[in-house]
Amino acid sequence: MTSPQTRSAGELDSLADRNPRVPPQQLVAELVPPPRFSDVRFASYVPSPEHPSQAQAVAGMSAFGGRVLEGGGARGGLAGLFKRRAAPAGAPGIYLDGGFGVGKTHLLSSLYHQVVTEGGRSAAYGTFVEYTNLVGALGFLPAVDALAPNALVCIDEFELDDPGDTVLMSRLMRELVDRGVKLAATSNTLPGALGEGRFAAQDFQREIQALAGQFDVQRVDGEDYRHRGLQPAPAPLPDEEVERVAAARAGATFDDFPAVLAHLAEVHPSRYGAMVGSTTAVCLRGVSTVADQMVGLRLVVLADRLYDRDIPVVASGVPFDAVFTDELLNGGYRKKYLRAVSRLSALAREGAALRG
Structure with missing residues (x-):
């Protein structure tokens, strides 16, 4: 069996491949x-x-x-x-x-x-x-x-x-x-x-x-x-470093950021928790700035589920304090987006520690 250290990107688990079916009774129990x-x-x-x-x-x-x-x-x-x-x-x-x-x-x-x-x-x-x-x-x-x-x-x-x-x-x-x-x-x-x-x-x-x-x-x-401002997000990692961490950590997922955003539109938000539940780390390649309101709000829900479960995030691309446009951050959902930035940044700091 292929060891985690030698898996290629194509062999890694992916959030975009997960579409869990959660019985209504489980939603209540959780x-x-x-x-x-x-x-x-x-x-x-x-x-x-x-x-x-x-x-x-x-x-x-x-x-x-x-x-x-x-x-x-x-x-x-x-x-x-x-x-x-x-x-x-x-x-x-x-x-x-x-x-x-x-x-x-x-x-x-x-x-x-x-x-x-x-x-x-x-x-x-x-x-x-x-x-x-x-x-x-x-x-x-x-x-x-x-x-x-x-x-x-x-x-x-x-x-x-x-x-x-x-x-x-x-x-x-x-x-x-x-x-x-x-x-x-x-x-x-x-x-x-x-x-x-x-x-x-x-x-x-x-x-x-x-x-x-x-x-x-x-x-x-x-x-x-x-009053205090958000703590700065950690510097993103190189793409190859994100992939290396994903390959070395059992239970980690590895995805291109745009693929995850597209997949979130296909999964009901009530199932995001089940989607990430067995994950030990979420590794994202090519994080980019989100300008669309609906895409941004789905990412907020994902960030909440990751934070609730204390799942580290390892990412390349733009830092998480730049993941939403100024227009979104200054709009009616400001508090949601600021919460997501803070939580994703905290999880990215935890994820940066996995490099060793």
């Missing part, structure tokens, strides 16, 4: 914190003394978790939720608002573990796009039925990509609250301002305000990317 956050707890979050809101967020999220554990099973509507004297007081959801890199995902994952690992209750954890993909795969009412048995549903990186998703997520959350499910979400935008800069928010004000009214807001201050 609604758990990503491996990067599988062991975090409130106790492992270290609040900055310069930003008291961080310690307040820990206390607020932990208290909310206590309310989830004190609550009973699913109830038959909002009236039942609030009229029963034994029901915990407060809004049915908590919304963790803060800048980039202040630990919101750490806190949301800690809340999940408080409820599931320590409290023995059921919960679901996913990103905003994973829930919209779930609805697309199952249908709306089956998705509600699949999520409703949980005591808590956690929504990370709450985003409004388009008006249809606004209406969809608003309706989904109302249905879950009606069944007694508690909600927790993170975002970089206050709930009343969701959608600003992306579409005519006033046309969907009713839907946006309906979302906002379901959450108590817990602010998390701290230094964010708008």
Whole structure:
């Protein structure tokens, strides 16, 4: 059998050859914190003394978790939720608002573990796009039925990509609250301002305000990317070095960047996680700047799935802080693209260490 060190480019595994079929039941079963956050707890979050809101967020999220554990099973509507004297007081959801890199995902994952690992209750954890993909795969009412048995549903990186998703997520959350499910979400935008800069928010004000009214807001201050700037991406490697790393590392994939971008259009985003799940490193030859919005947003989802699974990226071409055009970076999806640049750059720094 050919050893990894002597494989040619044609013998290497390729992401562009993968098109996994994920059963809907698996999509539901995989609604758990990503491996990067599988062991975090409130106790492992270290609040900055310069930003008291961080310690307040820990206390607020932990208290909310206590309310989830004190609550009973699913109830038959909002009236039942609030009229029963034994029901915990407060809004049915908590919304963790803060800048980039202040630990919101750490806190949301800690809340999940408080409820599931320590409290023995059921919960679901996913990103905003994973829930919209779930609805697309199952249908709306089956998705509600699949999520409703949980005591808590956690929504990370709450985003409004388009008006249809606004209406969809608003309706989904109302249905879950009606069944007694508690909600927790993170975002970089206050709930009343969701959608600003992306579409005519006033046309969907009713839907946006309906979302906002379901959450108590817990602010998390701290230094964010708008003030500190993104860390520079590592220098790209030569093409032959990328191929050498791929050949030497068992489980690594090797692709031309344009081929991966084209393949992403053929795979539903709900399957990106399964597509990269068994990969030990993603090696990309010829990374180039992306100017198309749809291509860019698919790359954002791929970057999130790679980051969740802590998969190093080894790349040649342009550095990842130049992978999106200025037009995309300054548009309505700015936060998504900046997050992707930061995450891809971090994974590329890990990938650069594989050269040895």
